[in-house]
Amino acid sequence: MTTVDDQRIAALLRSVPVPEPRVDVIRAVRDGRRRRQRHRVGGIAALTVLAGVGVVGAVEVGGTANAPAPTTPALAVSPAETGSAAPRPPVTCQASWLSQPIDGPVAVANRVDPTGRHIVGDIGTGQEDGRVVLWTNGRPVVLPAAARHAAAVNASGQVVGTNGDGTGWVYRDGKLRFLATPPGYDAVLVHAVNGRGDIVGTARRSDDSHHAVLWSTDHPQQYRLLGQRGSSATGITEDGTIVGTMGELPYRWTPQGVGAALAVPDGYPRASVDSAHGDWAIGMVPGGQQGGAVQMLPVRWNLATGAVNLLPFPGAAGIAANGDLLVTDGAPLVVASDGTSRRLPGRPEVRATEAGTYTAEGISDDGLTVVGAVYENQAYRPLAWRCVR
Numbered sequence: 131m132t133t134v135d136d137q138r139i140a141a142l143l144r145s146v147p148v149p150e151p152r153v154d155v156i157r158a159v160r161d162g163r164r165r166r167q168r169h170r171v172g173g174i175a176a177l178t179v180l181a182g183v184g185v186v187g188a189v190e191v192g193g194t195a196n197a198p199a200p201t202t203p204a205l206a207v208s209p210a211e212t213g214s215a216a217p218r219p220p221v222t223c224q225a226s227w228l229s230q231p232i233d234g235p236v237a238v239a240n241r242v243d244p245t246g247r248h249i250v251g252d253i254g255t256g257q258e259d260g261r262v263v264l265w266t267n268g269r270p271v272v273l274p275a276a277a278r279h280a281a282a283v284n285a286s287g288q289v290v291g292t293n294g295d296g297t298g299w300v301y302r303d304g305k306l307r308f309l310a311t312p313p314g315y316d317a318v319l320v321h322a323v324n325g326r327g328d329i330v331g332t333a334r335r336s337d338d339s340h341h342a343v344l345w346s347t348d349h350p351q352q353y354r355l356l357g358q359r360g361s362s363a364t365g366i367t368e369d370g371t372i373v374g375t376m377g378e379l380p381y382r383w384t385p386q387g388v389g390a391a392l393a394v395p396d397g398y399p400r401a402s403v404d405s406a407h408g409d410w411a412i413g414m415v416p417g418g419q420q421g422g423a424v425q426m427l428p429v430r431w432n433l434a435t436g437a438v439n440l441l442p443f444p445g446a447a448g449i450a451a452n453g454d455l456l457v458t459d460g461a462p463l464v465v466a467s468d469g470t471s472r473r474l475p476g477r478p479e480v481r482a483t484e485a486g487t488y489t490a491e492g493i494s495d496d497g498l499t500v501v502g503a504v505y506e507n508q509a510y511r512p513l514a515w516r517c518v519r
Contacts, residue, residue, distance in 0.1 A: 221498070223517035225477050228501075230512070231270040232261060239265070239501035239512040241282050242492040244325065244368065244407070244451065246499030248287045249492075250280040251512050258294055263512075264301070274306045282322045288347050290323045298331060300347050310351045312343060321364045322405065323347065330356075330363035330372055342374050357381070357389055365406035368451070371433060373403040373411050380413060382406075382433065392431055393438040401429060401438075407495060408451025409434040410467075412441075430455065447491050454497030462490035462515070464497055474500060474515045482506040488513070 230237050232253050239251035247267055254260030262273040262280045266287055273280075273289065277299050280291040289301040290309075296317020298309035311318050315333035323329045327347035333355075334340045342356035342363035356363055356372065361381070363374040370385030373392070380392040380401045394401045395415060403413040411433055417425040428446040430439050443465075445458040453467030462474035476488060482505065490502035498517040503510045 219519045221472055221517050221519050223472065223474055223500075223515050225475055225513055225515050227477075228265055228512035228514055229268070229270055231263065231272055234260070235509040236260065237263075237512045238489070238491075238503040238510050239514060240280060240491050242494050242499050242501045242514075243283045243285050243287070244495035245285045246494035246496070246516075248283045248285070249501050249512075249514060250283045250289050251501070251503075252280070253512075262289065262291065262301075264289055265512075265514075273301050277301055277306050281320050284323045284327070285325045286327075288323060288327065290320045290329050290347075292318065292320045292331070296334070298329075298345070300329065300345075300350050302347050307350045309345050310353050312341070312353060312355060315341070318343060322366045324366045324368050324370065326368075326370065328366055328370060330366045330374070332362040332364075332374070342372070342376075344372070356383060356387075364403055365411065367406050367408060367433075371406065373406040373433075375402060382411075393436055395429055395438055395440045398440075403431070405448065406431075406433065407449055408453070410449045410451070410453050412446045412449045412455070415440065448493045450493045450497040451495035452497055454493060456490055456493040456500060458490070462488055462500065462502065464493070464500065466497070472517075477504065477513070480504055480506055490515070 228239055228249065230253060234253040234255060236256040237251065237253040239249050242249045249265040251263050252260040253263055258278070260278065261275065262277045264271045264273060264283065264287065277291060278293045280289050283289045290299065292298050296319070297311070298318040298320040300307055300309060309318060309320065309329065312333045315335050318331050318333045320329060320331035329345040329347060331343050332340050333343050339359060340362055341359050342361040344354045344356055344363065346352065357376050360377045361375060363372050365373045372383040373381070375381050376389060376391070378400065380394065380403045381389060382392055383389045392403065398415040401413055401415045403411050405412060409432055411431040413429050413431070414426040415429050417427040419425070428441040428443060430441055430446070430449065431437070441455070443457045443459045446455055447458050448456040455465045457463040457465055463471060464474065465471040474490065480487065487505055488502060490500050492501045493499070500515040502513050504513050
């Protein structure tokens, strides 16, 4: 991203009106049931899960860092975020391969812990045979075969996920343990874990009723239901703030357990929350019809102020605790809360240029580590971008 681009974005940011928060939502948050697909890259072996839409970036980047990038739309931020704050120092990034301890044509990195030390992903054929891999400082460990579909990893290297049969699990200190499924429910869907070992997810029944659940990595067979039936939990911050839904509202619970509805952008009837880090959360609102389907639009919440912004990007794959947004707009892009942005470079030996060559799915709390994959020669390879200021 050039200096001219950043100046243009900053100028547009100052001219973009910010929707006022609104909490008196009276229409349904979801029409029927909304599903989130956490893609195994390019739609291969996608795992359908509840609440939100996970988006994978399609990239038109050549083999070098200087390939042309799509135009970046303006990011709506509050006046406080675009005031007199000092500009951030320049950031440089480099893409590096993650080693593959086992063979498989679909090898992807999906999530990274807040510190950037621990990365989780999958290696397999793209079907249900994928094995979960944990990279710690670049060194890989293959998790037991009973663990599938990792959802998150914390700063201690503890990994959580959900198997295809709806069984939740946690990998800690080299051992795999399963999470309790609350009585009366058929399956659970695990979404996130924080540094304290708090795990959040949603218990579901075959009639589509559901309830938010809180577990612990210390005692995985113990749990606590959050709120009332009809709730879901999709993210948790390091201080224990939980985000999700309650009935027909996007919702948050404080670390003390006090719940409150989140705002919805003006002009939109409903919203859902996908994840949260630090004082930030991202989610989706329904837009117009496109190709017979509802186009979901990304939104961002400032949990400290309650403000909500509709984001001018096709999708948001993640948000860092410092407010850096991992954007999916045709190329891996990181946009800071002050509007400055940077494109992530490609690898010089990668010659493919078609859309979908690079994907980016996870970002560390400081925004300096991003993980994803490269597709070339009919195979995916796991990749990490390391950035420095």
